[in-house]
Amino acid sequence: THSSAEYIRLHGDSRLGLTGQLIARVTGDGVVFATVAQLSNPPARSVWARVLPSHLTIVRSLLQDAAERV
Structure with missing residues (x-):
């Protein structure tokens, strides 16, 4: 898991063999996910x-x- 002023990254591994990352970044135009x-x-x-x-x-x-909340 990592966060900075630019983005947030959530990382997870499973014993099944699946590794995943969710990355979110807020820009002047919206959110990139x-x-x-x-x-x-x-x-x-x-x-x-x-x-x-x-x-x-x-x-x-x-x-x-x-x-809707922004």
């Missing part, structure tokens, strides 16, 4: 394929809620 996933084996790829649709929905909702 990225998900970086390293999938090191077939089980990790299978889990990510099932989780990805929910992940995208949750991230979109969180960013929309944050935008």
Whole structure:
């Protein structure tokens, strides 16, 4: 996990073989958000394929809620 005046990065590893990072940066025009996933084996790829649709929905909702508060 890392944060600075420019960005926040959350990092996590799983025993399954999935490494993930969530990176957020506030700019003058809005918020930039990225998900970086390293999938090191077939089980990790299978889990990510099932989780990805929910992940995208949750991230979109969180960013929309944050935008309404600014």
